[in-house]
Every structure is written in structure tokens, then in C-alpha cells.
Amino acid sequence: MAGAKTWARTKSPWVLHFNSGACNGCDIELLALLTPKYDVERFGIKLEPSPRHADVLLVTGCVTQQCSERLKRVYDQMPQPKFVVAIGACACSGGVFEGNYSVVGGVDKVIPVTAYIPGCPPRPEAMIDGIIKLLNAINPPKKQKQIQAPRAKHTTAEVKQDVKL
Amino acid sequence: MGTNIGVYYHVHTSKSFFTLKAEVPKENPRLKTLIDIHPGALFHELEVTDLIGVVFEGNEFHGHFVLSENWPDGFYPLRKDVDPSKVKLVPTPEREANKAAEGRQVKIIIGPQHPALFEPAKFSVTVDGEIVTNVEPRIGYAHRGIEKTTESRTYMQDIYLVERVCGICNPCHAYGLVGAVEKILKPDVPERARYLRVIALELNRIHSHLLVLGHAGLEIGYETIFQYFWRDREPIIDLVELTSGNRIYSSLITIGGVRRDITPEHIPKIKSVIADLRTKLPFYRKIYNDEPTLRLRMKGIGTLSREDALKLSVSGPVARGSAVDMDIRKDLPYEAYGEIPFKEIVYTDGDTWSRMNVRLDEVEESINIINYALDHLPSGPIRVEVARSIPVGEAVCSLEAPRGELFYYVRSNGTDRPDRVKIRTPTFANIPAFLKTAIGESIADVPSNFASLDPCFSCTDR
Numbered sequence: 273m274a275g276a277k278t279w280a281r282t283k284s285p286w287v288l289h290f291n292s293g294a295c296n297g298c299d300i301e302l303l304a305l306l307t308p309k310y311d312v313e314r315f316g317i318k319l320e321p322s323p324r325h326a327d328v329l330l331v332t333g334c335v336t337q338q339c340s341e342r343l344k345r346v347y348d349q350m351p352q353p354k355f356v357v358a359i360g361a362c363a364c365s366g367g368v369f370e371g372n373y374s375v376v377g378g379v380d381k382v383i384p385v386t387a388y389i390p391g392c393p394p395r396p397e398a399m400i401d402g403i404i405k406l407l408n409a410i411n412p413p414k415k416q417k418q419i420q421a422p423r424a425k426h427t428t429a430e431v432k433q434d435v436k437l
Numbered sequence: 438m439g440t441n442i443g444v445y446y447h448v449h450t451s452k453s454f455f456t457l458k459a460e461v462p463k464e465n466p467r468l469k470t471l472i473d474i475h476p477g478a479l480f481h482e483l484e485v486t487d488l489i490g491v492v493f494e495g496n497e498f499h500g501h502f503v504l505s506e507n508w509p510d511g512f513y514p515l516r517k518d519v520d521p522s523k524v525k526l527v528p529t530p531e532r533e534a535n536k537a538a539e540g541r542q543v544k545i546i547i548g549p550q551h552p553a554l555f556e557p558a559k560f561s562v563t564v565d566g567e568i569v570t571n572v573e574p575r576i577g578y579a580h581r582g583i584e585k586t587t588e589s590r591t592y593m594q595d596i597y598l599v600e601r602v603c604g605i606c607n608p609c610h611a612y613g614l615v616g617a618v619e620k621i622l623k624p625d626v627p628e629r630a631r632y633l634r635v636i637a638l639e640l641n642r643i644h645s646h647l648l649v650l651g652h653a654g655l656e657i658g659y660e661t662i663f664q665y666f667w668r669d670r671e672p673i674i675d676l677v678e679l680t681s682g683n684r685i686y687s688s689l690i691t692i693g694g695v696r697r698d699i700t701p702e703h704i705p706k707i708k709s710v711i712a713d714l715r716t717k718l719p720f721y722r723k724i725y726n727d728e729p730t731l732r733l734r735m736k737g738i739g740t741l742s743r744e745d746a747l748k749l750s751v752s753g754p755v756a757r758g759s760a761v762d763m764d765i766r767k768d769l770p771y772e773a774y775g776e777i778p779f780k781e782i783v784y785t786d787g788d789t790w791s792r793m794n795v796r797l798d799e800v801e802e803s804i805n806i807i808n809y810a811l812d813h814l815p816s817g818p819i820r821v822e823v824a825r826s827i828p829v830g831e832a833v834c835s836l837e838a839p840r841g842e843l844f845y846y847v848r849s850n851g852t853d854r855p856d857r858v859k860i861r862t863p864t865f866a867n868i869p870a871f872l873k874t875a876i877g878e879s880i881a882d883v884p885s886n887f888a889s890l891d892p893c894f895s896c897t898d899r
Contacts, residue, residue, distance in 0.1 A: 291556050293579040295895045297604025297685045299555050300648065304674075307667035323550075337505035337526070338578045339557055342549055368601050372582040373514050373521030374505060393604065393685050 281327055281353075282411040284316035285403070288326035288350070292343050292379065294333025297393040298360040302332060310396045317403060323349040328406070331385075334362035334369045335376040347383045355386040355406060359399060364388045387431040394429075402429030442466050442516075444491055447833060447846065447861075452768055454833065461491060470495035477750030480865060488515040488584075503577040503898060514585055521585060542570060545880065549578045556894040560883075567879050572872050579898040587858040592618060592827060595855065596691060602860060603896040604685055605648065608634075608641045609838035611690040613845035614858065616771060616834035618692055621849055624823045628815040630694035631773045635810050636707075637680065637689045638772075638836075639803040643714070644673045645839035646796040646803075649891040650721070653793055656884040657734040662724060669717055672710045679703060694820030704811050711804045718801055725794060735790035739874040739886035742787055749869045753841020754799070755890055758792035760785040765837040777809050789889040796891075825853045838863055840891045862896035 291299055305312045306319060320326045323346045335343060347356070358379040361367035366377040379385050387409075389402035409431045446457040461468060470493040471478040482493040487502040490513035501508055507526045514521035542565050549557035557578030563571040583602055587595045592614075599614045600607040612634060619626065651666030674684050680699055681687035689695050699707075725731055741751070746759035756763050764781045766774040782798040784791035831848040841863030850856040867890045875883055 289555070290550055291579070293557065293581060293895075293898075295579075295601045295604045296556065296893060297601070297607070300605060301685065303555065304667065304671070307664055307671070309668065309671045321551075333579070334581065336578060336580060337507060338580065339549065341529070342557070342578075346550055368598055369581045369583075369586070371522070372586050373524060374508075374580050374582045392601075395684060 278411050282407045284318065285327045285407065286318050286320040286325055287328045287330050287403075288320050288323050288346070289330050289332070290343060290346055292331055292333045292339040292363070293336035293375070294360065294362060298332035298363070301393045301396055302330065302359065302399065305396050305399055310400065312400060312403070315400070315404065315407075323347075324351065326350055327354065328403070329354065329356045329383075330359055331356060331363050331379045332359045334366045335379055335382050337374045337376060340376045340382050343379070343382050355410070356383055357387045357389060357402060357406060358385045359389050359402075360394060361390055361392045364390050367392065387429060389429045398429060402431075405429050405431045442489065442491060444468060444485070445846070446471075447844065449835065449842070449844075451763075454769070454835065456833070466491040468493055472496050475750070476748050477866070477869065480869060481861075484865075487513075489513050490516065501577065503580050505577065505580070514582065521582065541565065547883070556892075558892075558894045558897075562875070562880065562883060564880050567881070569875050569878055569880055569883065572875050574868060574872065576868075576894065577898050579895045581899065583899045584858055584860060587855055589854065591825065591853045592692065592855065593825070595858070597688065599858070599860065600686055600688065602862070602899055603893055605645050605893060606641060606838045606840065606843070606896070607685070608637045608687055608690055609836060609843050610860075611688070612638065612772075612836055613834050613843050613860070614847065615690050615692050616836065617832045617845045617847035618827055618849075620832035620834065621830040621847070622692070622823060622827055624693045624821050626694055627818045627821065628773075629698075629817045630819045632810045632814050633695045633699060633819060634690055635773045635777065636699065636807055637677075637687060637695070639806045639810075640673060640677055640680070641687075642839045643711075643800050643803045644670055644677065645891075646800050647673065649888065650793060650796055653735075653789075653885060653888045654731075656888040657730070659730055662731075666721070669714060672713065676707055676710055679706065691820070693823040694818070696820070698819050699811075699814070704814075708808065708811060711807055715801065715804050718797070721797060725790070725797060732790070734882070734885050735793065735889075736788060737786075738789045738878065738882050739871075739889060740786070740788045741870050741874050743785075745873060746787070746870070749866075749873065751841070751867050751870045753837070753839070753863050753867070753891075754792050754795040755841065755867050755870055757782060757795045758784045759787035763842075765835055765842055769835060771834075771836055773810065776813075777806050779806050779809075789886055792889045826851065827853070827855075840864055840893060840896070841867060860899055862893070862899070864890065864893045864897045868892070868897065 358364050363379045369375045387402055387406045391398055440463050441460045444459045448455055482496045483502040485491050506529045509527045542563050545562045548559040559575040561573040596611050599610045602610045647666050647670040651663040654662030678684045681689045741759045743760045746756050746761050762783050767781050779802045782795050784795055827849040829851045834845045836843050844861035846859040847855055848857045871887050871890055
């Protein structure tokens with residue numbers, strides 16, 4: 273039963289997008305993922321509007337004071353197991369806005385982050401690569417079956433080592 | 438400013454600019470409000486009250502407008518003698534605006550995390566049955582304090598910082614700052630750079646308009662049109678990458694010129710891509726004109742009359758959809774726009790449908806502009822060397838961003854860092870139009886009406 277659950281989760285992760293004070297750069301690239309050129313639905317990834325049904329939280333942008341409480345609440349509303357992906361330089365570390373008076377910093381200052389995708393903004397290929405790396409970390413596939421994101425040789429997405437369901 | 442606070446009113450009339458300057462003592466900064474004369478000043482006064490602490494009599498409010506709710510009252514981050522990093526945050530107070538509606542009315546909260554908004558903003562919509570009776574906005578979820586941060590970074594760093602006000606219209610923000618600084622510094626910007634800037638700004642306009650034309654379809658549940666427009670937007674993004682090296686942040690425009698040149702090999706590639714796009718436009722026009730779904734959800738929805746548009750000082754496609762013929766590219770030509778022939782698109786109905794059609798027609802005009810600029814591209818250098826320090830002075834720069842008039846005010850103090858940068862973004866001016874037109878209409882029309890403004894909250898909040 274547990275195997276079937278893991279299989280279902282990694283074959284079709286439902287992702288929730290949360291903008292915690294981004295500049296729209298990452299957001300439009302994230303939206304471009306859903307459109308015909310990149311089309312992440314071929315990996316079973318579906319953008320889900322409600323936190324209650326989501327498996328993966330994609331956070332874009334530095335966390336602003338006004339958003340930090342809301343980000344925490346959205347994270348708490350998600351069911352276990354849940355994973356957080358920080359998309360873009362600002363979500364990873366605060367980026368160009370680090371130190372501003374109304375900015376808390378990167379996403380990991382507020383909620384635990386599983387995977388980081390740097391870039392300003394990261395290319396859609398890099399985002400696909402990051403999400404695929406996360407899925408491979410959750411459910412390590414046999415060597416020959418490892419999913420490879422297309423054209424993602426130069427991306428630098430990083431996933432924490434101890435990812436468990 | 439020592440013991441006084443200067444309050445500047447930059448007024449853009451039909452063809453020219455003027456600035457009114459007032460000074461108020463710092464101990465008790467009070468001025469009379471302008472909203473009885475000009476309702477469009479509402480948001481601007483609230484923002485000044487929140488960030489600088491000048492109270493406008495007749496337009497007072499409690500709580501915060503841009504700053505976060507846990508920000509202490511009476512601590513104004515944009516004042517020069519205030520170090521906002523030393524702020525002591527307070528527990529979030531319960532404000533009047535968060536209370537439930539009374540009687541048979543129901544309050545529906547849209548945002549900050551909402552599938553229809555890809556950005557954080559909150560609208561408390563009060564409905565009676567299905568009819569909207571009141572809309573209360575709460576912006577500031579994306580407030581990053583960029584205006585204050587520009588003062589502690591050099592001009593070169595500030596170009597990259599202000600580009601990140603908004604990822605969609607980033608060349609416009611870069612040009613806003615650069616244009617204002619160049620008015621103080623007066624470098625001899627090469628002719629070729631002025632044309633290259635126009636090409637960068639117009640490519641940006643095309644991608645931004647295609648983005649919102651598709652997004653509006655998503656808001657009314659017409660996802661096919663969203664996928665179509667975004668499919669055709671990708672080649673334009675590829676052109677941005679070809680000419681600047683990056684898909685989103687081009688960082689092309691800099692003080693004294695541009696960073697990258699368009700080579701002769703690029704020109705046929707650019708021309709073929711935009712010619713491809715032109716062949717697709719009649720199809721989109723047909724959809725917007727004939728498709729019954731779109732007509733039902735857009736014709737006669739969110740109608741803004743010409744008088745209201747002028748009163749609320751809306752700008753860009755929202756104003757041009759309401760028969761206000763204002764386009765900064767025509768009124769106060771900047772860069773090479775004065776030499777390039779193009780049509781100003783004006784629709785008269787003032788509804789959602791008109792605003793979207795203004796954008797659709799402007800895509801075609803932008804294609805014409807790029808074609809003309811490529812044909813008449815002067816030869817020569819693309820950039821001149823400029824000093825790092827900017828002499829004492831102040832300047833404004835106004836330009837036509839995809840969403841409307843973008844306004845920059847820069848004051849320099851002789852060093853390599855600005856003394857004050859003020860950014861007035863188009864969405865900030867356009868939101869009052871939504872607050873007015875949403876009232877009296879169905880709650881189901883709120884998303885499409887709102888999307889027709891092409892809202893951008895990262896611009897609004899800065």
C-alpha cells in the first residue's frame with residue numbers, strides 16, 4: 273500500500289504556487305511551464321489552486337513581512353507529506369532584496385525548504401529539472417529508469433539529502 | 438530636508454508636465470487633501486501618509502496602506518532620519534477593515550493566495566446576493582521597500598534593482614531610472630542606442646500584451662485562448678533572449694546607451710518572427726470579435742466612462758479604452774519615438790472588451806515600430822562612457838509602459854548614490870478604476886474586469 277502511495281505521489285505531484293512578494297519574473301516563467309512549449313503536465317505535474325490538495329509548494333520571491341504569516345498558514349494547511357521548492361534567487365536567499373526593511377529573507381527563514389532552484393528568474397528548463405530532481409529524491413528510481421529533464425545540463429538545482437515521504 | 442518635508446505634486450496635463458512644491462514642518466506635517474478636486478489623488482495621498490507621514494486633512498485613515506500590518510504606527514521608513522532596519526515590529530492588530538459585513542450582505546475575501554491572482558493582493562468584496570456593493574483593497578503584500586533601498590546603492594546597482602520592481606515590464610523600469618538620470622547628467626546618447634532602446638521596449642510591450650490577452654481568457658474560464666496566446670508569446674521571449682541574452686531580465690538599457698548590439702544576422706530572424714506573429718493576429722481579432730463566450734463575458738462589463746477615466750487619472754490601455762487619447766510615446770516623445778510613425782489606438786466603449794482590443798491592436802503597432810526601427814537603424818556606437826557620480830539635480834522621466842504611464846523622479850546629491858527615487862507605477866493609478874467599475878456588477882465578473890486592467894502588484898507595492 274505504501275508503495276502504491278509513493279508511486280502515485282511521484283507520478284503525479286500536485287503543486288501549489290505561492291507568491292510571497294516576488295517581482296513576477298519567476299511567476300510568469302512558472303506559468304510558462306504550463307503552456308505548450310514546456311508543458312509540465314507530461315510529467316504529471318498539475319497546478320492545484322488549494323493548499324489542502326497540494327503535495328508540493330512552489331514559492332517564488334523573497335518573503336515580505338506582510339506575506340510571512342500567510343505563507344506559514346498556507347504551509348500548515350497542506351497535508352503530510354509535503355515538500356517546499358524555493359524558486360528563484362529571492363526565494364533561495366532573499367536575492368537582490370536581502371536586507372530591505374520589509375523583507376524577512378529567503379523562504380527557509382519561515383518554513384522548511386526541500387529543494388532550491390536558483391536563477392533570476394530560473395529558466396523553465398531549470399524549474400522542470402529542479403522538480404524532477406525532487407521527485408527522484410523522494411522515490412529513487414532504478415538507474416535506467418531515471419527521468420531526465422530535457423535540455424537541463426547547465427542547471428544547478430539542489431535537493432536536500434534526507435528527503436523522505 | 439532638515440526640519441521640513443517637501444511634498445511634490447507632479448501633474449501631467451493633456452500635453453505637458455508641471456510640478457507643484459509644498460513644504461510642511463516635520464513636527465506636524467499636515468496638508469489639505471486634493472481628492473475633492475481630483476479623486477485620482479486618493480491612493481497617492483494614502484501612500485505618502487503611510488510611508489512618509491504627511492497627513493492629508495479629509496483623507497485620513499487608520500492602519501497601513503502599503504506597509505505590513507505588524508509595522509508600528511508613527512514610524513515612517515522613507516524619512517531620511519529614520520533607519521528602518523531598527524524597527525520594532527508589533528503584534529498584528531485587529532483592524533476595522535477585517536470585520537465581517539452586517540445584515541444580509543456577505544463579505545468575500547479574494548486573496549492574498551488565490552488561483553485567479555498570481556500575485557499576492559487582498560480584495561474584500563462585499564456582496565448583496567450576487568451584486569458587488571463594496572470593494573476594499575489591501576495592497577502591500579509584495580512591498581519590498583525598493584524606493585528606500587535605491588538610496589543606499591549606486592546608480593549602476595540601482596538599474597538592476599529597479600528592474601526587479603516588475604519582471605514583466607523590466608526594460609521600462611530600467612529606462613525610467615536611466616532616462617531621469619540622463620536628464621541630469623546629459624550624456625550624448627548615440628543615435629543607434631536610442632533605436633535599440635525602442636526595439637527593446639517594444640518587444641517587451643508585445644510580450645506583455647500577449648501575456649494579458651491570454652490571462653484574461655483564463656479568468657473567464659476560456660483556457661484555450663490562454664494556451665494559444667502563450668504559445669505565440671514564446672518566440673517573442675526567444676527574441677528577447679537573442680537580443681539581450683536573457684529571457685526575462687534583459688538588463689539592456691544602461692546609463693549612456695545600451696549594453697548589446699543587434700548584429701546584421703539578427704535582423705532577418707527578428708523580422709521573420711514578428712512577421713509570423715502578424716499573420717496570427719487576424720485570427721485573434723476574429724476570436725475577440727466573434728466568439729460568443731468572450732463577448733458575453735467582456736462586452737459591457739466594467740464600463741468606465743471618459744469623465745471617470747479622467748477624474749481617476751487612469752493611464753495606458755485602460756484610459757485609451759475609455760476614449761482618452763493619451764500615449765506618452767505621442768504626447769512627450771522619448772528616445773526615437775518622435776521619428777517613428779505609428780498610430781495611437783483609442784476605443785470608445787470603456788468596457789473590458791475595449792481595453793483588451795486596445796492591447797490587441799497595439800501588438801500590431803509595436804510590430805510596425807520594430808520593423809521601422811530595424812529598417813532605419815543608424816550605424817555607430819551603442820554606448821558612451823559616463824561618470825559614476827551624478828551632479829546635484831532633480832529630474833522626472835515619464836514613459837509609456839505596457840500597462841500605462843510609468844513615472845520616475847530622481848533627485849541626486851552629487852555622489853554616486855541617489856538622494857530620492859520615486860516610482861509611480863501604472864497599476865497603482867489604474868486600481869481605482871476597478872474599485873469604481875466593480876460596484877453594481879456581478880461577483881462572477883470581478884476576475885475578468887480586474888484582469889482587463891492588466892494588474893501588476895509587484896509594480897504597485899514596490
